[in-house]
Amino acid sequence: MRKYSLSKLVLGSQWLNDGLIQHADGTLSKGFEMEPLSSGMLEESFSGPISENFFSKISDLLTKLPNLFDGQIILSREELRTKEVSGFKTKLYFFEKVQKPESYSHIQSLLTELKLDPQPISNIAFKKILKNIFGSSVLANKLPDISWESEFIKVNNKVVRALSLTELPQLTWMGCLQPVFEYPAEFLVSIKVNVPDRSKIKKKLETKRRVSHALSISSSLEVKNIESNSVLHSSEETLERILINKESLLEISLGILLLGSEEETMKTARELERVISGIGNAGLFLEGLGALPIIKSHIPGNKTLGIRKLPILTENFSHLLPLFHDYSRVNDSSKLELRSRTNEQSYLNLFSKENLNFNSFICGASGSGKSFLMNAILSSNLEDDSKSRICIFDIGGSYSRLIESSGGRSISLSTNEAISLISTFLNMYPVTGAGFFRTFLETLCGSGSHITHSHRVALDDLLKEIEGTPLSITALIKNANTRSERFYQDIGHWLKPHVKFDKVKDRKDLIDLITGNATAFDFKELDSDPILQKTTILLLTELLWKDLVNGRYTRTLIVFDEVWRFFAQSKTFLEEMYRTLRKYKAGIVSITQNLSDYGDEAFAKMLFTNSFTKIFLQNGASAEYLRETFDLPESDIERALSVTSKKPHYSEFFALSPNMSQVFRLYPTKKFYELANTENISNKPKEETI
Structure with missing residues (x-):
């Protein structure tokens, strides 16, 4: 076959301005x-009242499109070739023919009503659409020659194949074409939409009904009359939906364009045929000799081919629209490489500008990847903002590799170092009227139910006597013993084991650790002394809070990994931290194996309520606990319980916020896996501490 250069003839359109x-x-x-909209805003599989209402709204808006409306919807799925972690990025484009540039846009109004964010198409965006047909040379303003082969068109060393929807699903349901729109390959889906004259369509249907009725009342067993009965039923139903349900009849043409090698495009085409055949027996046809006119018809502005038009009512069409995708990019972009289950590029940024606070929590069973995920978040945080600060409190040293590779310090506190740290703090910072010192003494006294309201009043009284001076445990006990009331005597008795804090040499170098940009404290060695462990964590938190006021860092992320149980009796102190930290562009991440591990339901609710981002890994909480304690909707519970992991390939987690409900996948690079993998970390040789 003789080859003709057809590029300009096929293109036909040009970008004028935004x-x-x-x-x-x-x-x-x-x-x-x-x-696209995130499918997380609706129920899983679009099955539920929220989905029904949304798709009903789409159908209603479609009926308001004017007669002779001529538009096009394009979904483009592009592979991320510059990323170390493979994936795709999906974009939507909408076009509407208008009389003049200042004409009112019906499609823009419809999209805005659906909470999409339509922006005027840019020159580069228009070129990216054409790239799916003419190759990447169009990005450099070069239009390549194309030639028409027997089953495709050829562009340089690649081919473009076209598939057309020739048979609508016998039964449509909400999001029924999602398996096609989310197929893991590069492709372009084009849907041409026309609104015929409604009065003419109505007259045609009424005429068709009368003719079918006349034919059907004669010998009904004849084949032709059986066919007439079928046509009559179809016309009756269509008319009823138009007249009573106020739907509109549309004409659509749906095509899929594939660019690549002959082999890979053929393989993808056959897979798409298989996928769509399972959707209500819909029919997808791989174009042969007629490929060129089909491809041309799906370039914006070109005329729709009548032979590929399909009539469809607005309710059914609303089910086919490619408005949703399984992904989330509502957060600001980040160096954290995340993908959805459809391998779509997705974002999670704890410091995203729309977040009302920067607090979060992570829960998941042992081995589900909590520390691995947190390592990834911390690493990306340091890459996103080199002036940010991270401070970690954990048991087991899960973050030592990451911290040390970032130039920070990771220290495993011994008993002597913890005592020196507390002693130095008490000498450096005089007693104030703030609530920290009472919480500090409560912790030394055991932080249990044995401490009553009267004991707390007694503590306040004793602290007031020494306000403005360094706290001496010995002096406090002496003052308590001078009182006859039992509550003062109890306090003096409980504090006796801690007089050692008055006799230890200061270690200011330990205090200075908290001011570093990347610091991790491991409290594993303090497990044998739970009160010392709790007190040290509380004190370091107070030091960190004091340092935030200086504002030396653009943002601060504080991580408490499996140490929150030590704060169970310090709710007031924690609530104040949660409320105040945002002022200093700081956030807290709480990590635990299971939400029920917090024990106190009110304490768990406080964390949940004050955390903008909630992250669930495998077996992080039971359905009953999520339903009864946090009143989560069933769709979010279903997503939270569905997460899994496939080591070492990826780890899944579910992230929930007021504007996000998404299952993410973390695919680690080899370098990051070696850095962040916490398995067998205990085998690492212990380094000398300060």
């Missing part, structure tokens, strides 16, 4: 680009 495209016949189209 949001405006001119076509070969001189007509204009307004164009918009946007991200």
Whole structure:
């Protein structure tokens, strides 16, 4: 076959300015680009009342499109070739033919009503659409020659194949074409939409019904009359939906364009045929000799081929629209490479500008990847902002490799170092009227139910006597013993084991550790002395809080990994931290194996309520606990319980916030896996501490 250069003939359209495209016949189209909606805003599998209401709203908005509306929807799925972790990025484009540039855009109004964010299409965005047909050379303003082969068109060393939807699903349901739109390959889906004259359509249907009725009342057993009965039923139903349900009849043409080698495009085409055949027996046809006119018809502005038009009512069409995708990019972009289950690029940023606070919690069973995920978040945080600060409190040293590779210090506190740290703090910071010192003494006294309200009043009284001076445990006991009331005597008795803090040499170098940009404290060696362990964590938290006021760092992330149980009796102190930290661009991450481990339901609710981002890994909480304690909707519970992991390939987690409900996958690079993997970390040789 003789080959002709057809590039300009096939293209036919050009970008004029932002949001405006001119076509070969001189007509204009307004164009918009946007991200799809996250499917997490609706129930899982679009099954539930929220989904029903949303799709009903789409159908209602479609019926308001004017007669002779001529538009196009394009979904483009592009592979991320510059990323170390493979994935895809999906974009939506909408076009509407208009009389003049200042004409009202019905499609923009519809998209805005659906909470999409339509932006006028840019020159680079229009070129990216054309790249799916003409290859990457169009990005450099070069239009390559194309030739028409027997089953495709050829562009340089690649081919473009076209598939057309020739049979609508016999039964549509909400999001029924999602398996196609989320297929893991590069492709472009084009849906041309026309609204015929409604009065003419109504007259045609009424005429068709009368003719079918006349034919069906004669010998009904004849084949032709059986067919007439079928047509009559179809016409009756369509008319009923138009007249009573106020739907509109649309004409659509759906095509899929594939660019690549002959072999890979053929393989993808066959897979897509298989996928779509399982969707209500829909039919997808791989174009052969007619590929060129089909491809041309799906370039914005070109005329729709009548032979590929399919009639569809607005309710059914609303089910087919590619508005949703399994992903989330509502957060600011980050160096944290995350993907959805469809391998779509997704973002999670604890310091995203729309977050009302920067607190979060992570829960998951042992071995589910909690520390691995936290290592990834911390690493990306340091890459996103080199002036940020991270401070970690954990048991087991899960973050030592990451901290040390970032130039920070990771220290495993011994009993003597913890005592020196507390003693130095008490000498450096005089007693104030703030609530910390009472919480500190309560912790030394055991932080249990044995401490009553009267004991707390007694503590306040004793602290007031020495306000403005360094806290001496010996002096406090002496003052308590001078009182006759039992509550003072109890306090003096409980504090006796801690007079050692008055006799230890100061270690200011330990205090200075908290001011570093990356510091990790491991409290494993203090397990044998729970009160000392609790007190040290509390004191370091207070030091960190004091340092935040200086504002030396652009943002601070504080991590408490499996140490929150030590704060169970310090709720007031913690609530104040949660409320105040945002002022200093700081956030707390709480990590635990299971939400029920917090023990106190009120304490768990406080953490849950004050954490903007909630992250669940495998077996982080039971359905009953999530339902009864936190009143989560069933769709979020289902997503939280569905997460899994496939070591060492990826780890899944579910993230929940007021504007996100998404299952993410973390695919580690080899370098990061070696850095962040916490398995067998106890075998690492212990380094000398300060």
